[in-house]
Amino acid sequence: MSVRLSNTDEYVSLLDKYDTWLFDCDGVIWKGDSMIEGAVEVLNLLRHRNKKVVFVTNNASKSRRSYRTKFDQLGVEAHVDEIYGSAYAAAVYLSSVINLPKTKRVYVIGTSGLEEELQNEGFFVLGGSDPADCTLEPFSLENFSLDPDVGAVVCGLDQMITYTKFSKAFQYLTRIPNCHFIATNEDSTYPTAHGTLPGGGSLSAVLRYAIGRDPVCTGKPQQVMLDCIKAKVSYDPTRTIMVGDRLNTDILFGQTGGLDTLLVLTGVTTENDITGPDASPIVPKFVTNSIGDLRVISTKAN
Amino acid sequence: MSVRLSNTDEYVSLLDKYDTWLFDCDGVIWKGDSMIEGAVEVLNLLRHRNKKVVFVTNNASKSRRSYRTKFDQLGVEAHVDEIYGSAYAAAVYLSSVINLPKTKRVYVIGTSGLEEELQNEGFFVLGGSDPADCTLEPFSLENFSLDPDVGAVVCGLDQMITYTKFSKAFQYLTRIPNCHFIATNEDSTYPTAHGTLPGGGSLSAVLRYAIGRDPVCTGKPQQVMLDCIKAKVSYDPTRTIMVGDRLNTDILFGQTGGLDTLLVLTGVTTENDITGPDASPIVPKFVTNSIGDLRVISTKAN
Structure with a gap:
């Protein structure tokens, strides 16, 4: 049973209890192109109290650098090394978790953001935005030469997908022994x-x-994303909380990683999903209406 | 346990027992672009004995008309109404099995052969080879208007697949109530x-x-293909045999449809697949090396 937060003392105690705050973004900090009311103030408050802030998103179409421009546009302070996207997680997984040699190449189905993250980790990429692969001309194996240095295929969302x-x-995955198969997320659909x-x-x-x-999937709720965060950020799991709007990604991600969790109701999950007769078996530790609710602390604190 | 055919009497008895002969093509009649030795003679012999001959293929990229040109090129007598491909089966399924009104439209992922079969059954098709859909420009729902007359989505192999x-x-399948979802086959891969x-x-x-x-899948081993054959060809199932080279499509297709089956070893299935320690649980009624083996009958008959 979740603790439903409602009064200032509860919010103050929450703030005291956690040093590292992992945030999902869409549905928590913003919704589409609009900020969630009070989110900027709460983030500023956390920074003011020297809390570590990390943004964890399943958006794999943008590199962290280009994802940061979204924060800038919405007036939210964020640093590239605080942002963990599933494209970045895929790159870090290859470079730091399984230690794929940098001499290996990566075949990409995905955006230039995904290519950028892989290149930043030192890999040479094939496919992706290469015009030779972004073609509707019939594909024949007769004219294809297998690059023996490919060690992984990474697949994300790709508006320029082709046969x-x-x-x-498919050739790399079936003809190169032990070729790694990575997906940036398992999302069946995405909202526009x-x-x-x-x-x-x-x-x-x-x-x-x-x-x-x-x-191997690098998006939430899979723990590869947390492995990537661990590889770059030091945190005490007993004093770390994951804040999100989705039970089956954000909350499950936090729980599986041994973290406490806070569900907000400004995104996908509704009151009914957690209290109705068909309530999800995934139960967050805390629930509050909006991240903006934590603003009460600033009143108390000042 | 299968009956392994080997002598003339057995082949003669097989010929006497069945009036309708369903044949898979690739691996049975031909292999790639080469005829199986003796296949033409055996087909001629069957016709000479007034047997009904039907070709049943999971190739959904060609219409029956264009598939017939393959028979012509290889010197095999075949008539359009003897050929059942999974593209044709998809069209007949919509028109004659579920009686989708002809005022309904069909959204196609697939080749012009699939479009042709649907059009032949009286449907207006969308998608497929339409240049507006064969594009790598980003897709936005903002510029998309849902055609409310679409009643089915048919998906086959499509070298010009796009996002x-x-x-x-996806829009038709999720936004139009009861929109039918048809796949021309379940093949994970195909040989070239x-x-x-x-x-x-x-x-x-x-x-x-x-x-x-x-x-709903219209290819073998699914029975939709047999429903389509039934809708057009009259046959006595007790005097009908399915001849094929694949256990999990051809032989299973025949068995599920209550037909006797003959496995040939000129295609995908090897001796080891049927007799080894890991033999398939799908057991054909008869096995012979090649359809060409039935030539012995002509000697006996003449």
Whole structure:
């Protein structure tokens, strides 16, 4: 049973209890292109109290650098090394978790943001935005030469997906022994301003089905993302809290990683999802309406 | 336990026992672009004895008409109404099995052969080879208007697959109540002259994963194909045999449909697959090395 936060003392005690705050972004800090009311003040308050702030997002289409421009546009202070996206997590997974040699190349289905993260970690990338792969010309194996240095295929959401990319990724995964298969997230769909579209997990489903094995997934709720954070940020798990709006990604991610969790109701999850007869089995430690609720602390503190 | 055919009497008895002969093509009649030795003579012999001959293929990229040109090129007598491909089966399923009104439109992921079969059954098709959908420009729902007359999405192998096609198909399947979801086959891969590529089933895996439900599949071993044959050909199931080279498609297809089955070893299945320690649980009624083995009958008959 979750603790429903409602009064100033509870918020003050929450603030005292945790030194490191992991935040999901969309549905928590902002919604689409609008800030959640009070979020900026609360983030500033946390920084003022020397709390460590980390942003953890399943958005794999942007590099951390380009994701930061979103923070800038919305007037939220954020530093590149505080942002953990699943594209970055995929790159760190390869470089620091499984120590794939930098002489290995990575075949990419995904955006230039994903390519950028992999390049930043020192890998040479193939596919992705390469015009030779962004083509609707028929693909024939007769003209394809397998690059023996490819050591991994990373698949994320790719608006420029082609049969050529699926086919080349398939060749690497089936013809190169121990070629790693990474998916930046398992999301079946993703929300846009005008409706829902197939997500990154749907595209990797092609390779999953064709080769008959599952990828290592670097997005929440998988722990690869937390491994990446651990590799770069030092934190005490008993004094760390994960704040999110989705039970099956954010909250599950925190719980699996041994962290306490705070659910906000400004995003996907509704009151009914946690209290109704069909309530989720995933139960956050704390629930509050909005991250903005923590503003009461500043009154108390000043 | 299968009956292993080897002598003339057994082949003669087989010929006497069955009036309708269903044949898979690739691996049975031909292999790639080469005929299986003796296949033409055996097919001629069957016709000479007034046997009904039906070709049943999971190739969904060609219409029956264009598939017939393959028979012509290889010097095999075949008539359009004897050929049942999974593209045709998808069209007949919509028109004759579920009686989708002809005022309904069909959104296609697939080739012009698939479009042709749907059009032949009287449907207006969207997607497929339409240049507006064969584009790598980013897809936005802002500029998309849902055609309320779409009653089905049919997905097959499509070398010109795009995110736009996946996205539009997804809209129809999720926003139009009771929109039918058809896949022309479940093949994870398919063989080409130069190696293996992702199959039609891999592309429909995107929609399957994104919408969270399975399509009706019109390829073997699914019985929709047999329903289509039944709708057009009259045959006595006790005097009908399915001849194929694949246990999990051809032989299973025949068995599920209550037909006797003959496995040939000129295609995918090897001796080891049926007799080794890891032999398949799918056991054909008869096994012979090649369809060409039936030539012995002509000696006996003449």
